[in-house]
Amino acid sequence: MSHSSVGLVKTQFFTFGDAKNPLKLRSGATLEPVIVAYETYGKLNPKKSNAILICHALTGDAHAAGKHSSKDKKSGWWDSMIGPGKTFDTNKYYIVCSNVIGGCSGSSGPNSIKPNTKKEYGVSFPVVTIADMVDVQKRLLEFLDIEHLHSIAGGSMGGMQVLEWAVRYPDFMDSVIVIASTSKLSSQSIAFDAVGRNAIISDPHWNNGNYYKMKKQPNHGLAIARMIGHITYLSNLSMNKKFGRRLQNKKTLSYDFSNEFQVESYLHHQGSVFVERFDANSYLYVTKAMDYFDLSEEYGSLKKAMKRVLSKVLIISFSSDWLFPPEQSEEIIKACLSVNKTVFYTKIESSYGHDAFLLETKRLTKLIKNFLNGIQ
Amino acid sequence: MSHSSVGLVKTQFFTFGDAKNPLKLRSGATLEPVIVAYETYGKLNPKKSNAILICHALTGDAHAAGKHSSKDKKSGWWDSMIGPGKTFDTNKYYIVCSNVIGGCSGSSGPNSIKPNTKKEYGVSFPVVTIADMVDVQKRLLEFLDIEHLHSIAGGSMGGMQVLEWAVRYPDFMDSVIVIASTSKLSSQSIAFDAVGRNAIISDPHWNNGNYYKMKKQPNHGLAIARMIGHITYLSNLSMNKKFGRRLQNKKTLSYDFSNEFQVESYLHHQGSVFVERFDANSYLYVTKAMDYFDLSEEYGSLKKAMKRVLSKVLIISFSSDWLFPPEQSEEIIKACLSVNKTVFYTKIESSYGHDAFLLETKRLTKLIKNFLNGIQ
Numbered sequence: 035m036s037h038s039s040v041g042l043v044k045t046q047f048f049t050f051g052d053a054k055n056p057l058k059l060r061s062g063a064t065l066e067p068v069i070v071a072y073e074t075y076g077k078l079n080p081k082k083s084n085a086i087l088i089c090h091a092l093t094g095d096a097h098a099a100g101k102h103s104s105k106d107k108k109s110g111w112w113d114s115m116i117g118p119g120k121t122f123d124t125n126k127y128y129i130v131c132s133n134v135i136g137g138c139s140g141s142s143g144p145n146s147i148k149p150n151t152k153k154e155y156g157v158s159f160p161v162v163t164i165a166d167m168v169d170v171q172k173r174l175l176e177f178l179d180i181e182h183l184h185s186i187a188g189g190s191m192g193g194m195q196v197l198e199w200a201v202r203y204p205d206f207m208d209s210v211i212v213i214a215s216t217s218k219l220s221s222q223s224i225a226f227d228a229v230g231r232n233a234i235i236s237d238p239h240w241n242n243g244n245y246y247k248m249k250k251q252p253n254h255g256l257a258i259a260r261m262i263g264h265i266t267y268l269s270n271l272s273m274n275k276k277f278g279r280r281l282q283n284k285k286t287l288s289y290d291f292s293n294e295f296q297v298e299s300y301l302h303h304q305g306s307v308f309v310e311r312f313d314a315n316s317y318l319y320v321t322k323a324m325d326y327f328d329l330s331e332e333y334g335s336l337k338k339a340m341k342r343v344l345s346k347v348l349i350i351s352f353s354s355d356w357l358f359p360p361e362q363s364e365e366i367i368k369a370c371l372s373v374n375k376t377v378f379y380t381k382i383e384s385s386y387g388h389d390a391f392l393l394e395t396k397r398l399t400k401l402i403k404n405f406l407n408g409i410q
Numbered sequence: 411m412s413h414s415s416v417g418l419v420k421t422q423f424f425t426f427g428d429a430k431n432p433l434k435l436r437s438g439a440t441l442e443p444v445i446v447a448y449e450t451y452g453k454l455n456p457k458k459s460n461a462i463l464i465c466h467a468l469t470g471d472a473h474a475a476g477k478h479s480s481k482d483k484k485s486g487w488w489d490s491m492i493g494p495g496k497t498f499d500t501n502k503y504y505i506v507c508s509n510v511i512g513g514c515s516g517s518s519g520p521n522s523i524k525p526n527t528k529k530e531y532g533v534s535f536p537v538v539t540i541a542d543m544v545d546v547q548k549r550l551l552e553f554l555d556i557e558h559l560h561s562i563a564g565g566s567m568g569g570m571q572v573l574e575w576a577v578r579y580p581d582f583m584d585s586v587i588v589i590a591s592t593s594k595l596s597s598q599s600i601a602f603d604a605v606g607r608n609a610i611i612s613d614p615h616w617n618n619g620n621y622y623k624m625k626k627q628p629n630h631g632l633a634i635a636r637m638i639g640h641i642t643y644l645s646n647l648s649m650n651k652k653f654g655r656r657l658q659n660k661k662t663l664s665y666d667f668s669n670e671f672q673v674e675s676y677l678h679h680q681g682s683v684f685v686e687r688f689d690a691n692s693y694l695y696v697t698k699a700m701d702y703f704d705l706s707e708e709y710g711s712l713k714k715a716m717k718r719v720l721s722k723v724l725i726i727s728f729s730s731d732w733l734f735p736p737e738q739s740e741e742i743i744k745a746c747l748s749v750n751k752t753v754f755y756t757k758i759e760s761s762y763g764h765d766a767f768l769l770e771t772k773r774l775t776k777l778i779k780n781f782l783n784g785i786q
Contacts, residue, residue, distance in 0.1 A: 061665035161665040221649035236630035254612035273597035289437035289537040298604040
């Protein structure tokens with residue numbers, strides 16, 4: 035694709051809340067100050083009617099498009115979808131993306147400094163939920179003078195936020211786009227998250243969450259968590275295609291415990307690079323928020339939750355996604371239809387597994403462009 | 411079922427090999443002495459025609475049936491299938507089961523004492539393959555004066571040994587029974603094994619495999635490996651049925667990082683009890699043997715491998731087994747049929763996932779009894 039980039043961008047910060055007016059969280063705890071890292075691309079039109087909020091997944095951040103420096107090798111995490119002429123066309127739309135609270139990329143999280151102690155929160159940071167994340171996004175939008183959104187879009191955990199938005203603040207947007215997501219994690223998905231968290235917590239360098247000033251960090255535990263995650267993001271088919279049983283750099287078995295299969299080497303690499311960019315405590319907080327998310331629990335039933343929706347809904351799933359399988363999307367669709375909501379649903383045939391939401395750009399573009407155009 | 415048990419049994423030991431005549435392994439390394447822990451149930455008939463070899467899975471051992479002491483709470487790992495009147499009827503058959511080499515339940519493995527050093531081998535124990543395990547089983551059978559087997563049966567990694575037997579020593583048995591197994595692991599299954607090994611190796615108490623005399627053992631790493639394994643042994647459906655999103659011992663979220671979902675608590679428990687009975691180094695060796703197993707690689711193609719088979723073949727898979735999925739069993743069946751072998755195949759509809767080979771006793775019994783009777 036020859037579309038151009040949004041170019042050089044900068045992460046900005048919005049702070050709110052003080053001891054008198056802290057952010058109230060679902061747990062009953064409060065948080066102040068609340069720092070929100072965010073980026074915007076494109077321009078808000080005079081009517082303030084062209085804003086789209088993008089919500090990121092587990093390990094994403096506010097940097098969804100463009101580059102921070104001309105030296106950056108990589109662009110933002112959804113650069114393939116956001117930019118002039120792209121799916122989320124910055125010539126038309128004003129795009130906002132913020133880092134979730136509990137995260138580690140600028141917004142308040144366990145690696146933030148706690149006001150009283152002047153030290154990092156660690157696990158004294160309050161546990162946050164998807165609803166809390168959404169409340170913070172709403173505060174950011176109000177700060178940006180946006181009282182209504184053209185659309186909200188997100189994949190995976192981003193899709194959970196989108197669903198929460200649609201149900202919690204139904205008149206705040208014209209449409210929502212939920213990709214490879216669910217109204218609640220399955221037992222199996224909670225299990226994978228739980229093993230990841232156990233790997234971090236049982237790493238002796240985790241030190242009950244107080245490792246920021248330590249010489250060693252819980253990198254081993256975090257790498258294991260990431261490796262487990264990566265297996266669940268790919269499909270069996272895509273792994274067989276990509277790696278099969280091929281050996282890395284050699285033709286014969288080594289008869290030792292090196293990472294000799296290509297798939298081992300790939301996972302090990304993914305684990306190693308991840309610890310450079312992500313905080314182990316944040317991994318605990320953000321996976322916990324995902325595990326807790328359950329629209330039926332929150333609103334009595336999924337039907338009752340979806341009954342609140344006023345916006346048009348586009349839901350997209352991927353055939354080989356076994357972490358957030360199509361059936362979970364179809365459950366939401368069924369609930370919407372049972373209460374006469376306007377919903378559009380597509381299951382994209384793809385071998386990429388859950389990762390498809392970052393890879394199937396061409397097919398997503400067609401679906402989302404049509405959807406966004408239809409509601410203008 | 412009211413069938414009785416084989417009663418009290420005892421693990422026995424057979425030792426072979428010395429410096430002049432060591433066991434030669436596929437890696438090129440040698441091993442001596444080789445200790446084999448085994449158990450037998452029932453009696454060898456005068457014709458020596460009623461012996462059945464049982465091969466165990468990843469974490470199994472020689473103790474397949476009965477109890478070691480009347481105080482034992484649990485019976486051997488396949489007690490539901492082995493005993494008077496049971497599937498493998500000890501009134502009719504002489505059952506032999508031995509612990510694989512590389513294991514940790516009596517047979518030579520990384521926790522055995524190395525002759526020269528008088529210390530545990532640790533990772534200086536040679537890497538073993540499924541073919542090596544089978545060679546050792548053959549030596550044991552010869553020692554027991556068994557020159558021909560009525561049948562060989564095993565599930566999961568046990569099934570890999572059965573397949574290797576059928577192809578390597580085709581005239582040694584009348585029939586083979588392969589349950590929930592494969593001729594080679596998929597990329598995804600290697601990946602899960604690899605993450606488990608990484609969890610062990612990155613545990614600081616692993617200490618390059620030299621931890622036997624240490625105060626602390628790599629229990630955290632081994633527990634993580636076991637937890638990952640357990641997710642792959644269950645199906646998504648069985649996890650949703652068994653645990654769903656239910657909380658352990660309470661009704662409201664705790665907003666902390668305790669194991670509050672039932673599925674978290676279950677996995678944590680499985681990890682904790684596993685480290686009491688299994689050796690972390692053995693987990694490395696036995697998973698590596700599984701990853702290496704590839705009949706097509708070993709014999710040129712799966713067809714060429716199966717062309718060697720002379721025994722009757724029964725293959726059983728389970729519909730919800732995603733670790734050793736039915737397609738992998740069907741690949742073996744296709745190869746057998748393409749070279750005109752006598753094969754029987756059943757895919758059992760079950761929601762238990764891979765674990766079904768230990769749980770679907772009733773259906774397995776019917777299939778296996780009919781098969782064994784048909785070949786007498």
